[in-house]
Amino acid sequence: MKVTGCILILLHLFCPEALSLDVDKGAFYMAAVYEHRPVLTPDPKVPHTRRAALELMYKNLAVYEEQVKAAAEQVLQRLSCMALNGSMFVVANVGTKMPCQHLDPGCPPDGQYQFNTDVVFSAAGTLVARYHKQNLYFEDAFNSPPEMEHIVFDTPFANGFGLFTCFDILFREPAVGLVTQHQVKHVLYPTAWMNQLPLLSAVQIQRGFSSSFNINFLAANIHEPSLGLTGSGIYTPAKSHYYHNMKSQEGKLIVAQVPVNPSLECSRKKESRHKVSQTQGLMVDLPLDSSVCQVEQQGVRCEGKPVGFHKPTPAFFSEMMYDNFTLVLITGAEGGLQVCSNSLCCSLSYRNAALSGETYALGVFDGLHTIHGTYYLQVCTLVKCGETCGQEITEAGGVLDFQLWGNFSTSYVFPLLLMSGMTLDLPGDWGWAGHDCYMSKEKTSSGLVTAALYGRWYEKD
CATH class of the missing domain: 3.60.110.10 (Carbon-nitrogen hydrolase)
Structure with missing residues (x-):
C-alpha cells in the first residue's frame, strides 16, 4: 500500500x-x-x-x-x-x-x-x-x-x-x-x-x-x-x-x-447578487434567442447580434491547452464582440476597460479535446494574451467591467474567474437566461487573467 x-x-x-x-x-x-x-x-x-x-x-x-x-x-x-x-x-x-x-x-x-x-x-x-x-x-x-x-x-x-x-x-x-x-x-x-x-x-x-x-x-x-x-x-x-x-x-x-x-x-x-443587478443593471439585455454565426476564412459572420456590438473584427486561431480556439481581439474602452465555433456563439459586452497596454481576446472552442484525455468541450473565455493567446500567464494588470455569455448545448457549465497572482474571484452574477449561460463582473479585485464559462458536453465524449 x-x-x-x-x-x-x-x-x-x-x-x-x-x-x-x-x-x-x-x-x-x-x-x-x-x-x-x-x-x-x-x-x-x-x-x-x-x-x-x-x-x-x-x-x-x-x-x-x-x-x-x-x-x-x-x-x-x-x-x-x-x-x-x-x-x-x-x-x-x-x-x-x-x-x-x-x-x-x-x-x-x-x-x-x-x-x-x-x-x-x-x-x-x-x-x-x-x-x-x-x-x-x-x-x-x-x-x-x-x-x-x-x-x-x-x-x-x-x-x-x-x-x-x-x-x-x-x-x-x-x-x-x-x-x-x-x-x-x-x-x-x-x-x-x-x-x-x-x-x-x-x-x-x-x-x-x-x-x-x-x-x-x-x-x-x-x-x-x-x-x-x-x-x-x-x-x-x-x-x-x-x-x-x-x-x-x-x-x-x-x-x-x-x-x-x-x-x-x-x-x-443569490439574493445579494440580484440586489446588485437591480441597482447597477446588466450591461446589455441578454439575448433570448441564439445568434446565428459562422466562422469563415475571412472572419466571423453573425446574424442577430445584440444592438451596440462592434462590426466583427477578423477572427484568428490560436492553440489554447492543445485546442484550436477561435478568437477576436478586444479594442477600445467599451463595446461588444461575438465569436463562434460550430454551434457555440460566445458574446462579450464590456466597459470601463483599462487594459494597461495588455492584449485581451474573446475566444471560443466547441469540439473534442484529444490530448491527455478525450472529452468534449464548449468554452467561452475572456483571456489575457502574451506572445500568443493561450500561453500560461499568471500576472495581469487589465481591469474592466464585463458580461460574457454563450448559447451552450450542455447544461454543465463551470464559471471560472482567475485574477493576477493566481488569486480567485467570484462572478458578480452568473446563471442562465433562456438558452444562454452568462457571467458578469464589475470592479474586479485585481488584473484579469481569465474569465471563462467552461462547458462539458458529456454525451459527445
Missing part, C-alpha cells in the same frame, strides 16, 4: 447547545485540508522490498499525524465554544489491492487489482467509506475498477458527503452523478493536479465545481512545485479558502468554517 500527498480532515465542532439549532442560525463544521509535499522514492520505476516500501509509507504517515494534531490545535484557538470531545473524520488517498478471479475479463495477470483509493476513517478509527478512482490519468500502476461506484456517507454533524479523485472532476461519472442522483452537499477531493493555464489550474476548477453545483468542495492537492503540483482549498458557494504556491517547498494546512447546509448560503448569495 502507498500513501500519496492528500489528506482532508473533518471536525465536528458544534458548541453543545448548537446541536439543537436550526441550520439557518449558523450550524457549521470545521474542515481542514493539507497540501502535502510527499516523501518519494528516488526512483519510482525500481522495485523495492516490502520493508523499504513500508519505511517510506511510515515517513508520509508521520507527517499526516503531525498535521491532524495541528488542525485540532488551530481549531482550539479559533473556537472558544467547542464540544469537549469533538469528533474528527480523516480522509486520505492510498494505494490498495484486491484479489480477483481470472474468470473476470478485467483481472490483471497477477490475479489482483491495484486501485487509487480514497479512505475515510471516523473519529472512532472505523473505516466508514472507500472509493476506487474511476478515471485514471497516466497511472500505469493502477487499474480502473470493474464497476463505477458512487460513494456517499453521513457524519454526526452533517449528511451527504461524496468522494471522487483528481481527473474524475472532468467526467460525468462519478462526479456529476453524486450531485444529481444522490444530492451530496459536500465533496471530498484528494488530488494530484498538475496546473495548466489559462483554463485549468487546480484552484480554478475546484472553485468552478463548487460554484456550478452550489456545494461545499474540500480539495487537498499534492505539493510538488517542480512538477506543477499545487493548489488546494475549502470552497463554499460564497467563499474560497485556498492555497497556490509554486515557490515554497513546504506543505500547507488550511482550516475553515463550512456550512452544514450550503444551499442556504447559496440562496443568501
Whole structure:
C-alpha cells in the first residue's frame, strides 16, 4: 500500500447547545485540508522490498499525524465554544489491492487489482467509506475498477458527503452523478493536479465545481512545485479558502468554517447578487434567442447580434491547452464582440476597460479535446494574451467591467474567474437566461487573467 500527498480532515465542532439549532442560525463544521509535499522514492520505476516500501509509507504517515494534531490545535484557538470531545473524520488517498478471479475479463495477470483509493476513517478509527478512482490519468500502476461506484456517507454533524479523485472532476461519472442522483452537499477531493493555464489550474476548477453545483468542495492537492503540483482549498458557494504556491517547498494546512447546509448560503448569495443587478443593471439585455454565426476564412459572420456590438473584427486561431480556439481581439474602452465555433456563439459586452497596454481576446472552442484525455468541450473565455493567446500567464494588470455569455448545448457549465497572482474571484452574477449561460463582473479585485464559462458536453465524449 502507498500513501500519496492528500489528506482532508473533518471536525465536528458544534458548541453543545448548537446541536439543537436550526441550520439557518449558523450550524457549521470545521474542515481542514493539507497540501502535502510527499516523501518519494528516488526512483519510482525500481522495485523495492516490502520493508523499504513500508519505511517510506511510515515517513508520509508521520507527517499526516503531525498535521491532524495541528488542525485540532488551530481549531482550539479559533473556537472558544467547542464540544469537549469533538469528533474528527480523516480522509486520505492510498494505494490498495484486491484479489480477483481470472474468470473476470478485467483481472490483471497477477490475479489482483491495484486501485487509487480514497479512505475515510471516523473519529472512532472505523473505516466508514472507500472509493476506487474511476478515471485514471497516466497511472500505469493502477487499474480502473470493474464497476463505477458512487460513494456517499453521513457524519454526526452533517449528511451527504461524496468522494471522487483528481481527473474524475472532468467526467460525468462519478462526479456529476453524486450531485444529481444522490444530492451530496459536500465533496471530498484528494488530488494530484498538475496546473495548466489559462483554463485549468487546480484552484480554478475546484472553485468552478463548487460554484456550478452550489456545494461545499474540500480539495487537498499534492505539493510538488517542480512538477506543477499545487493548489488546494475549502470552497463554499460564497467563499474560497485556498492555497497556490509554486515557490515554497513546504506543505500547507488550511482550516475553515463550512456550512452544514450550503444551499442556504447559496440562496443568501443569490439574493445579494440580484440586489446588485437591480441597482447597477446588466450591461446589455441578454439575448433570448441564439445568434446565428459562422466562422469563415475571412472572419466571423453573425446574424442577430445584440444592438451596440462592434462590426466583427477578423477572427484568428490560436492553440489554447492543445485546442484550436477561435478568437477576436478586444479594442477600445467599451463595446461588444461575438465569436463562434460550430454551434457555440460566445458574446462579450464590456466597459470601463483599462487594459494597461495588455492584449485581451474573446475566444471560443466547441469540439473534442484529444490530448491527455478525450472529452468534449464548449468554452467561452475572456483571456489575457502574451506572445500568443493561450500561453500560461499568471500576472495581469487589465481591469474592466464585463458580461460574457454563450448559447451552450450542455447544461454543465463551470464559471471560472482567475485574477493576477493566481488569486480567485467570484462572478458578480452568473446563471442562465433562456438558452444562454452568462457571467458578469464589475470592479474586479485585481488584473484579469481569465474569465471563462467552461462547458462539458458529456454525451459527445
